Amino acid sequence: MFDRLSGKMSGVLEGLSRNGKLSEDDVTEAMREVRLAMLEADVALPVVRTFVNNVRERAVGQEVLDSVSPGQVVAKIVNDALIDALGGAGVTPLNLSASAPVPILMVGLQGSGKTTTSGKIALRLSSRERKKVLLASLDVQRPAAQLQLQQLAERVNASTGLVTSLPIVAGQSPVEIAQRALDVGRREGYDIVILDTAGRLSIDEALMDEVRQIRAVSNPAETLLVADAMTGQDAVNTAQAFNDAVGITGVVMSRMDGDARGGAVLSMKAITGAPIKFTGAGEKLEALNEFHPERVAGRILG
Ligand code: GDP
DSSP states (O other): OOHHHHHHHHHHHHHHHTTSSOOHHHHHHHHHHHHHHHHHTTOOHHHHHHHHHHHHHHHHHTTGGGSSSHHHHHHHHHHHHHHHHTTSSSOOOOOOOSSSSEEEEEEOOTTSSHHHHHHHHHHHHHHHSOOOEEEEEOOOSOHHHHHHHHHHHHHHHHHHSOEEEOOOOTTOOHHHHHHHHHHHHHHTTOSEEEEEOOOOSSOOHHHHHHHHHHHHHHOOSEEEEEEEGGGTHHHHHHHHHHHHHHOOSEEEEEOTTSOOOSHHHHHHHHHHSOOEEEEEOSSSTTOEEEOOHHHHHHHHHO
């Protein structure tokens, strides 16, 4: 990921560095190339516009054209603008400050990696923070999804001893399962209850209604959207639709290990207002990383 974008961006910036003193035309031309590189990487158009304008304004404001090494100054400005686009410096941790059991609601389309990510988060919270975690599948349409979550819970529990899945009771609605999960969570002293909602192949009102109802009864501290980085702009559109319909507090970008062009990562915060909190980098349960905007900006600039 980012290889192509990174190659182009560093090419543009190297070209500037060689120029010695820059003219305004040099900067304008460089920004034109940056713009094209970002569009080609599938970054959303409004995000590209804001980005390029930011860089241009800051470049003029800092009198880059007169500075000793203008290429480096522009590189720094581009770096800072990338960090801003990615959500600002520093990680945005999970908000777990509600009283226990803290509900975390997982939403997203089917196949986005929602269930796997629920297991990954359970592993992270139980192994690093010694949290006792209850996992509950609310997918009553697909028994396979419920079994998948159960098996994930068993695998995580084998390594941390702190994770259980809510027993499956046939005939309950998603809202009833959510309520039961929270009851069990309270009664049995769980720190965290992760509610893995059903996904659909595409956005529909029935799905959003269901998520809204679950959200209303569970009052989650976090509503995390899992989006597949490989789907590019669609991932951003999906996030926006979920945010408009139910409100999301963060995004997990899965499949960052693939060869996606990276545009979704750069567009997500600006388009949805929700920060990327984690990225998924593989099928293994350990393959979940905190999202560091500075590191990603560094990778893009090569
Ligand atoms: P759900 O339908 O949204 O619950 O999706 P699943 O969690 O079942 O994931 C669908 C497939 O994607 C599974 O085969 C997962 O192992 C795989 N998967 C999930 N996250 C990642 C990731 O970050 N990288 C890769 N390569 N595969 C992933």
